[in-house]
Amino acid sequence: MQSKLSDIELIDQTLAGDQSAYADLVKRHQRFVFTLALRFAKNREDAEEISQDCFVKAYRSLSLFQRQSKFSTWLYTIVYTTAMTTLRKKRVETSSIDDEDNTIQIESNGRYDENNAENRSRSFYLNQAIAQLLPDDATIITLFYKGEQSLEEIAQALGIEANTVKVKLFRARQRLKEKLERNLKHEAKELI
Amino acid sequence: MNNIEEKLWNYIDGSCLPDEQQAISLLIEQDELYRSKYLELLQLNQEFNAIELEEPPMAFTYNVMEAIRAEHAQKPLKASINLGIIGGISAFFIFVILALVIIALASIQWSSINPGLPVTNFQLPNFSKYFSGPVIKGFLYFDVILGLFLFDAYLRKKSFSKQS
Numbered sequence: 001m002q003s004k005l006s007d008i009e010l011i012d013q014t015l016a017g018d019q020s021a022y023a024d025l026v027k028r029h030q031r032f033v034f035t036l037a038l039r040f041a042k043n044r045e046d047a048e049e050i051s052q053d054c055f056v057k058a059y060r061s062l063s064l065f066q067r068q069s070k071f072s073t074w075l076y077t078i079v080y081t082t083a084m085t086t087l088r089k090k091r092v093e094t095s096s097i098d099d100e101d102n103t104i105q106i107e108s109n110g111r112y113d114e115n116n117a118e119n120r121s122r123s124f125y126l127n128q129a130i131a132q133l134l135p136d137d138a139t140i141i142t143l144f145y146k147g148e149q150s151l152e153e154i155a156q157a158l159g160i161e162a163n164t165v166k167v168k169l170f171r172a173r174q175r176l177k178e179k180l181e182r183n184l185k186h187e188a189k190e191l192i
Numbered sequence: 193m194n195n196i197e198e199k200l201w202n203y204i205d206g207s208c209l210p211d212e213q214q215a216i217s218l219l220i221e222q223d224e225l226y227r228s229k230y231l232e233l234l235q236l237n238q239e240f241n242a243i244e245l246e247e248p249p250m251a252f253t254y255n256v257m258e259a260i261r262a263e264h265a266q267k268p269l270k271a272s273i274n275l276g277i278i279g280g281i282s283a284f285f286i287f288v289i290l291a292l293v294i295i296a297l298a299s300i301q302w303s304s305i306n307p308g309l310p311v312t313n314f315q316l317p318n319f320s321k322y323f324s325g326p327v328i329k330g331f332l333y334f335d336v337i338l339g340l341f342l343f344d345a346y347l348r349k350k351s352f353s354k355q356s
Binding site for chain 2 (some may be wrong): 019022023026027030031032034035038044045047048051052055059060090092122123127130141142145151166169170173174176177
């Protein structure tokens with residue numbers, strides 16, 4: 001069961017030497033951090049490595065957290081920089097929009113079952129479409145809809161202007177919409 | 193069309209100015225194109241809100257905490273040096289150097305170097321009486337006790353860090 005204490009209270013306890021308080025912080029944010037990492041890494045093993053690295057880095061620098069922003073915003077800044085650095089190191093190619101191999105990988109990740117197409121819901125196609133987006137687009141969509149982050153906070157996490165985030169969010173939504181429609185059309189054709 | 197969508201997204205997000213908000217609201221009421229587009233985007237917005245987060249592996253938290261513990265255990269000696277010890281050693285050396293300088297200066301026969309200088313009657317205390325047998329024995333005995341005490345503290349600390 002997760003602690004009811006606020007992030008700041010847990011940080012204070014961690015800084016006072018209580019490691020279990022930090023474990024509570026990890027439990028609270030792990031799903032979101034892992035999802036963000038997955039937007040960059042595209043496979044679970046790399047995403048796990050990135051997100052684990054993020055939490056260790058955050059622990060190491062916890063005393064430097066100035067509390068001028070939310071802990072989650074600060075943490076997402078670490079996720080973003082760590083993911084970029086790790087990807088650069090591993091030289092993972094970002095998937096292009098029309099990458100057929102990538103579509104196959106996403107389908108296998110999403111446990112695609114050719115004989116059970118009717119089970120696939122619209123949310124399945126949505127997740128599939130997000131996985132096909134470029135990491136930056138997928139990150140902005142995830143931060144905005146699931147991270148409870150304002151445009152200003154996203155701007156802070158990504159190190160860009162709030163207006164740029166607004167434009168990027170608009171474009172990311174457009175692309176996501178296009179991909180979703182394309183995937184659904186493709187599915188309809190398959191069924192016919 | 194993009195312009196309409198951009199305006200409508202800003203309207204949905206509530207990120208436009210109050211005047212713009214009112215104007216768009218009016219357009220949605222009166223313009224069929226705006227209304228249909230608005231409903232389409234509103235539905236998309238609801239779907240985007242319902243995106244599910246991925247679940248990390250079961251042992252994720254445990255792995256993170258293990259990595260942190262391992263990092264603590266591997267902390268380099270440089271990072272765990274006690275500044276008090278460094279200060280103590282520095283103070284000892286400074287004291288010894290100052291004592292040597294004073295002894296050296298005190299042992300110089302200034303009058304023989306420059307007969308014009310006034311003769312000072314500065315005399316060093318007779319150290320030899322302090323270094324008599326019982327004093328040295330007492331000092332060594334104290335050192336042995338202190339050494340054992342510090343060794344015991346070190347072993348206790350080591351066994352405690354192993355347990356945690």
